[in-house]
Amino acid sequence: MHEAYVLPGPLALSRSTVDRAADRRADAAWLDSLWSDDGTRVLLVGDGTVPVDGDSLRFVSPAEAPDGDRFLLGLDDDGVAFVAVHVGEKPDGGATLREVGTVLGDRDAGLAVHAIALANWHATHRFCPRCGGPTQAEQGGHVRVCELDGSQHFPRTDPAIIVLVVDEKDRCLLGRSAAWPGRRFSTLAGFVEPGETPEHAVVRELYEEVGVRVTACRYAGAQPWPFPSSLMLGYYATAAGEDPTPDGEEIAEARWFSRDELTAAMERGEVLPPSGISIARKLVEGWYGRPLPADVSRR
Template sequence: MNMIGARMSTTPSTGRNDAQGRGSDESSFSAHLPLSRHEVDRDYLTRDRPDVFVELLADPATRILPVWKGRALLAPGASAPETDGFGATGSADGAKSSLALLAPSEVPGDALLIYLGRSLADDAPEPIGTPLVAAVLSDEQASAVADAEQWGNLRMFATDLSARDAGLATEAIAIANWHASHRFSPRTGRPLVSSKGGWVLVDSEDGHEIFPRTDPAIIVGVTDADDRLLLGSNALWEKNRFSLLAGFVEPGESLEQAVEREIFEESGVRVTNATYLGSQPWPFPASLMLGFRATVDVANPGSLEPDGAEIIDLRWFTRDELASAGDSVILPGRSSIARAIIEDWYGGEIDD
C-alpha cells in the first residue's frame, strides 16, 4: 500500500473503540474507508439499451466525468492536492475537492464513454437521478479539456471528496483501467469493441464477450500475544516507511488461506483466527483490498524473518511505541485500508 508521512499525536487507546465510534464491527470499520463510499445507483438495466449513449448525450441533464491516464478531472478551484507521492490527502489550500462534471457538449465526441449510473446524493449540485457518464480521454483530448494540474490522482485526494464523488471516481477509474488493459481478445488477438454502456467488450467477429475483472488481495493487521502490531517495509520504499503485510489471493484459495500463506511467506510468522473487517476497491489498477485481523499462532508461531525480496524489514509495535515514533516511522495515507486497519487497532485517529 502507498504511504505518507505521519506524526502520532493521538494518545493511544488500549481498546478497539474510540470516542468517534470506531469499532471492530464491519459497518463501523467500513465507514472509515474513503474509496468504499458511494451514492450512485449503477442502474445496470440502462446499459442494455442499444442506443444508450445517443439517449444520454441528447439529455441535457446528463453529466460527464472526464478521465485521463487513471486521473479524474477536478472542479475549478479544487486543484490536485500536494503530496509526497505515497497517498497524501488533503488539498494544498485546505479546501475540499470535488469532481468536474461537464455537459455533453464540453467533451470530445469520439471519446470512449462508460455509463456510470445515476446520482443518489441529495447534497450534490446535480439533482438526484442525474445520469452520469465517464469519458476516457486521450492525451490530446485531455489537454483540450483542462490544464494538467486539474487532473487529480484519486489516492491523493480521496478523503477530500464527498461520498458520491469518491464512489464515482473509483468506479470510473477502475472501469477505464480495465478498458486500457483489455484492448484485444485473449482468445483470438482481435480488437475488442465496447458494448453495453462500456461494461462489456465484444469480439466483433465471433461475438465472444469479456467482462470486467477485479483482483482480490488480502491485507492483514497481525498482532501477537501482547497485542503488538506487525508492520513491514517494502524493498521499494525508503527504510522508515512501514505498512501492513498484503498479497493477492491465488486461484483455488480461500481468503483465510491467503491470509495464512501471505503472512508466512513475507514474514515467517504463522497466524490463525483470520477475522474479516471490511473491503475497499483499490483501482491502481484493478484490486479489491480485503481487510483482516489475525493473531500469531501460539502453538506454531514460526520465526520472524522478512522474505528479503519484497519485505526487507519487520517490526512489532506497541501503541506507545507507534505514538512516540514521530517521523522515524512513516505510515500509509488516509486513502488506504491499511491506515484504517492500523487506526482500528490503535484505537483512534493518528494525526498527520
C-alpha cells in the first residue's frame, strides 16, 4: 500500500466555518425570531443554484425573502444567523457548485453546499413514503413530518466510493465514462450497496467496471457531492497492473498512466483530467506529486 499518498490541500466542497446550530433546530420560537431580525442573512436556493456576486454569495434580508421552505444553515462566530429559502426556480445571479465551488471562500462554500443539498432533498420528499400523505418541513428544514401519520423523515445521503488505483509500477488507473466528452479521464467511482462497507465497494466496483482486482485500499478523505445527494469517500488502492477491460456501459475506456505518460497526454490535449471541484482531482494530484495544470482542465 502506498502510504505516502495524501490528498493535497482542502477539498472544494468540504470547507465550512459556520456552526450548524443543530442543538437549536427544535426551538421554534428562536427560529421564528430569526425572520424578524434584520441582521439575519438569507440565501435563496433554487434549481441547484445559489446567487453569486464574483467570488461571494449574495444574501437578502428576511423582509426581502420570498415564500418557500426555510432552512437553518447556522451561526457564525459573531452570532449572525444564516438561513436559506427554497425558491421554485433559478434565482437571479444563480450559479451551480460546479461553476463556483472552487472560487467561493470557506464560509460561503459550506453554506452553498448545505443549502443546495437540503433543497435537493426537499424537492423530492413532498410526500410520505409510508402512507403517501403530504409532508411539511420542520426543525429548520432538517426534518419533514407527515401531516397524516406524524412520521418523521430525515435528509438522505448516498455514500459512494471514488478511488485512485496504483499498480506495482506506480502507475495510476484512469477511466473515461461513456457519458463524458471524449478526452475526459478520471478516477473510478460507484455507490456503496446496502449491507456493504466502502472498502468492499472499492473492490467490487473496480472489478465490475474495468476487471481489475484490488489487493488493498486506504481511506484518504471525503466531501459532500450534492448532485443530488452523495457523499464521496475517497480511497487510494493497489492492484496488479493487468490490462483493464472496461464494461462498455459505464466505462468506455481505461488506461494505466505513469507520471510522464500522463503529463505528455495532457500536454498533447489527449487527456483532460478531473475538474477542480472533484475529489478525483485531489486523489490524482496526491499521486502525481504536484498540482495538475489548471489551464489543461479548462480546455
